[in-house]
Amino acid sequence: MTVLAVDLGATWLRVSPFSGAPLGKSVYRLSEIGLESVPEIIASAGKELKAEAIGIATAGPLSLKDGWIRPPNLGNVKLYLRNEVEALSGIRVYMQNDCVAGLLATILKGDAGSSKNVVYITFSTGIGAGVMVDGHVILGKDGNAHEVGHLVLSYSGDIRCGCGGLGHWEALCGGKNMVEHFRLKAGVNVHDARDIFELARLGDPRAIAFTEECMRINAAGIASVVNSYDPEVVVLSGSVFLGNREQFINGISKYIGDYLINRPPVIKPSSLGDDAPLIGAGLLAELKGVLP
Ligand SMILES: [Zn+2]
Structure with a gap:
């Protein structure tokens, strides 16, 4: 077929x-x-x-x-x-939704093993998730049960999200918004999120502080998702994550304990890379x- x-x-x-x-x-x-x-x-x-x-x-x-x-x-x-x-x-x-597709690929081809409780999170232009609980993929009334990029992670946040909202996870740490957030925070103009991570790797103190704060925010976001759905496995993907996976895994591991109430899941990179949504x-x- x-x-x-x-x-x-x-x-x-x-x-x-x-x-x-x-x-x-x-x-x-x-x-x-x-x-x-x-x-x-x-x-x-x-x-x-x-x-x-x-x-x-x-x-x-x-x-x-x-x-x-x-x-x-x-x-x-x-x-x-x-x-x-x-x-x-x-x-x-x-x-x-592309994250439901990414989740489907993760369940059937990838990294979930025999787990029945799985979260797939992508860090790309935006941030999104696909979620399976007790063996069921969750869709919601319209198919938008997992727009976690629009979780409010900064109540007083003044950075506007692509959707128009304030303080959303994606507004702070989505690949597209990171550029504007970095300009406001550090006063530095860059072309895309890759440049910020590259500056951090080169030792720029403003970029190091900014990416570190982003990892704290990402840890808080992932912890909120884990506290909501109680997964055994969290699989991370998306171009911004895949290009900087060591920084993400290290940063998230460092901070997630500050925000978790549930037993920690296994957190790992997608072995399907950028193709997970296409495969799904x-x-x-x-x-x-x-x-x-
Ligand atoms: Zn939003």
């Missing part, structure tokens, strides 16, 4: 034929192609492949019932993605949308 796997993040669109694993992916930069061209690109790829189904992992929030997405990091525009791709291609589309999208299509 060949399906089409799609990962629509905040920066990249990844599209790949899939049969148990991705079979060579095409990658598009969203700032170059524009969000409005995404349904056509996916539908064309599906038709060319004669795909039996299309699985889409997308940045949220979204509506599973009505098939739209409206991600703050993609301009807060409502796009009826599932409906448009189905209408253009005539192929059945199964869509989930393919699995979602193969399973015809039926989740554990």
